[in-house]
Amino acid sequence: MVDLSPSEPMPRPANRPASEHTRRLGSALRQWAARGVGVVRVLDRHGFGTVEPGQLLAGNAEGETAGRLLLGALDPVAVPLAREAAPGRPRVADAHVTEPDAVAAGLACAGGATLLGHALPAELAEALGAALAEGRPAALASTADGTAHLVLTGAELTEAHGGLGTEAADGAAGEAARQLLRRGATSTERLTAEGVDLLLDLWVPVPTLLVVGSGAIGGALLAQAELLGWAGRAVTELAEARTALAGFTEADVLVLLDHAPAFDALLLDGITGGRGFIGALGSRRTQAARRERLLAAGLSERELARLHGPVGLDLGARTAAETAVSVVAEVIAERAGRTGSALAGAAGRIGA
Structure with a gap:
């Protein structure tokens, strides 16, 4: 059973033309996959006004980063999380942005966010990076504690990489991702699948x-x-x-x-x-x-x-x-x- 009604839903604005940074993010994930990649995502947030879903920042141990979270407003917290992410050691951190800093970044107002930073195994980084770079649908589902990850790719999100711990959770997450795909818009959701609290990011390429x-x-x-x-x-x-x-x-x-x-x-x-x-x-x-x-x-x-x-x-x-x-x-x-x-x-x- 999949619950697609999160307690604090993230607003979904209308699709906008895909910016080049998403494709550059995909290329970076592929390039860094073998060396180790850390990613940071928005687990929960309040404030900031309307924010595009599918926020993802990636980094490696050499200090390189790609992607962005909330137009870079969360970089002081997010960048160290991405660079220091290590297999088996996910981290959660809170970040707050003041009104002047939020407006300077292009956001509507101040706000706060809970960020999830975790390592992305090489196979998953390669699969997600290839889909983003090549303009194909992709989804990244993780347990809310960042210990297990599933990447889904392909026109119908039928190609699976990794797993969430059980076949039931994998199947439920895949069903949820495909339901969201039918809406035709990039999405970020908190959901419960087979009793497991998940964070799901879906990227739908815009032509x-x-x-x-x-x-x-x-x-x-x-x-x-x-x-x-x-x-x-x-x-x-x-x-x-x-x-x-x-x-x-x-x-x-x-x-x-x-x-x-x-x-x-x-x-x-x-x-x-x-x-x-x-x-x-x-x-x-x-x-x-x-x-x-x-x-x-x-x-x-x-x-x-x-x-x-x-x-x-x-x-x-x-x-x-x-x-x-x-x-x-x-x-x-x-x-x-x-x-x-x-x-x-x-x-x-x-x-x-």
């Missing part, structure tokens, strides 16, 4: 939408991205687009508007790179000509199947705004493993 080309549809796509809480940018030059695509994670989205054959190189990069959602607009004639060029360039039929072209669901869109809705609808459906059919005709769970 970055790369629009290549110009025009009304591009503007409408960026407006849709903003509405959804995605990051978005538009470029028109091939070189700039290829550079941006090279930094893609699994969560990111390319929509190519430009029909010029020169931009086939961008699609080749995206299809063979294997990361993210690759889509292209264009008429049936444009799509057929593009397809022949890509096959001639060496792509196989299987590889070409990764290209969503023409991108978008068949909604009968006529305006730029409606076209943008159809495009983001296909992205959402693809991420959820759905076909985009009418809910009235669906037999499965609604919204899951």
Whole structure:
């Protein structure tokens, strides 16, 4: 039995574009995994106003740190906890931030927090770091005393690393994490699973939408991205687009508007790179000509199947705004493993 109603819930703001520091945090976890990693998380807090969930600070014995807690306001307490974390010796510490220091850091008001610092075994640090760096969903569940840890990764959080002491606790924590994943937002929760008090941090990657080309549809796509809480940018030059695509994670989205054959190189990069959602607009004639060029360039039929072209669901869109809705609808459906059919005709769970 999983209780997802913590006594002091942490506010969950609407999704915002994922900042680069989360991906840098993942890279640091992977880099330090073999040498030993300590992490610090927010176990409980009061005050500070609205705070983004999924707060994590990592450090190693050499004094390096990555990530942040409450915009760095808790660093004086959190950084030593991370650097001194040792296997089997979790630590809990209280921190208080005054009003001037909180406001200077960008928080709304003063507050206090109870921090949990613990070592993260190499396998778990590698698994969590890879997911964060590559833009895949990930969860870190720990007993509230910091003695046992479970990392869940994968599109449905089905890949498990470590454990919480019993199969029942692992299963209950996994169920709770997947329930939260269906909400589609990064979360931090205190919960009880099979009688065990747990701290659960879930990271849901937020897409970055790369629009290549110009025009009304591009503007409408960026407006849709903003509405959804995605990051978005538009470029028109091939070189700039290829550079941006090279930094893609699994969560990111390319929509190519430009029909010029020169931009086939961008699609080749995206299809063979294997990361993210690759889509292209264009008429049936444009799509057929593009397809022949890509096959001639060496792509196989299987590889070409990764290209969503023409991108978008068949909604009968006529305006730029409606076209943008159809495009983001296909992205959402693809991420959820759905076909985009009418809910009235669906037999499965609604919204899951």
